Amino acid sequence: MTDYKEKQLKGNKIFLIDGRFLESMATGVDRYAFETIKELDRICGDAGFEVRLLVPDTVKSEHADTAAVVDAFSNIRVYYVKRGSRWTQVTFALHAWKMGAVPVNLCNEVSVMAPKGIVCLHDTCYADCPEFFPEDEVKWFLGIYRRIAKKAAVILTVSEFSKKRIEEVLGVSADRIVVAGNGWQHFEKIQPNEYIFDRLKGVEKGNYYFTLSSANKNKNAEWIISASQCNPDAEFVMAGRKLDRVIEFSKYPNVHYAGAVTDEEAKALMMHCRAFVFPSWYEGFGIPPLEAMSAGARVIVSDRASLPEVFGRSAHYIQPDNPVVHFESLLNEPVQSSDEILKKYSWVRTAQTVMQTLASF
Incomplete structure (x- = not known):
């Protein structure tokens, strides 16, 4: 001993x-x-x-x-x-x-x-x-x-x-x-892995909405599926372990499943997305949208739990029980720079x- x-x-x-x-x-x-x-x-x-x-x-x-x-x-x-x-x-x-x-x-x-x-x-x-x-x-x-x-x-x-x-x-x-x-500073050391796009056939850089989620119900992955049906001309990429066990992605041609991704792959997807979307019902904080902000992405988050506190006026907000959203109109709404949020945490x-x-x- x-x-x-x-x-x-x-x-x-x-x-x-x-x-x-x-x-x-x-x-x-x-x-x-x-x-x-x-x-x-x-x-x-x-x-x-x-x-x-x-x-x-x-x-x-x-x-x-x-x-x-x-x-x-x-x-x-x-x-x-x-x-x-x-x-x-x-x-x-x-x-x-x-x-x-x-x-x-x-x-x-x-x-x-x-x-x-x-x-x-x-x-x-x-x-x-x-x-x-x-x-x-x-x-x-x-x-x-x-x-x-x-x-x-x-x-x-x-x-x-x-x-x-x-x-x-x-x-x-x-x-x-x-x-x-x-x-979020751990994300500064991550080198983006652009090869993720070789796996995602039909996904163009700058022309998709990205979500990093899980099968846990509080993450509200189903919201993305419903929102994708309301925006059939938009492309969506979803990443997360075991999501294909709860979502049959083959039914949704404009939703691309990336599977479980590394930090390097996630950063590449964040850097090139139209916006990072995080529709959680419940979060004590919410690290992924902060990582996305640090990678230069615009973020769309739920208006519930801790998320409005953490992201203030630098995020676009959706309601987790209402997937009827026109994303381009939402992103045209003015928000503050993410600099203050990134300085705060x-x-x-x-x-x-x-x-x-x-x-x-």
């Missing part, structure tokens, strides 16, 4: 981050955690407290590129430990106790065995929109919400909308909730807010 006391800086408070998310990196929540800790590593060297990261040993063997990034950290101490079957609830909790550390989880989870700590709860969608999810899944996540409300001394979240919902749904006082939004700012939260704990 690692001798944590030997490596502890005398008198310093320790914060231990749950690194389980490094096993997948498949969701926006995982992206949030990864980008935040990378920036946190750059700024926490003279903080007066220690930041540590506990990582399942499987990351070393199965996700070598990710492991290489965290192994190069300058200020966050990284510990690899054996991957237990109940990582967050048992393994992470035991190591937090042994280190005498404050646990930090950036991905919607908390251990009932660990000391009270800091948790990022991105939204309360399972409480707000249970009709979008299977009943057993809703029950599971409502239990997680209750655990977080009870065990987290401080709750981070990604928008004022989510903060308000956490207050109202979970009865958490506002002074326990800190808003630390998302960023950054991973540096997220990490600074997290840093301030640790410092005041």
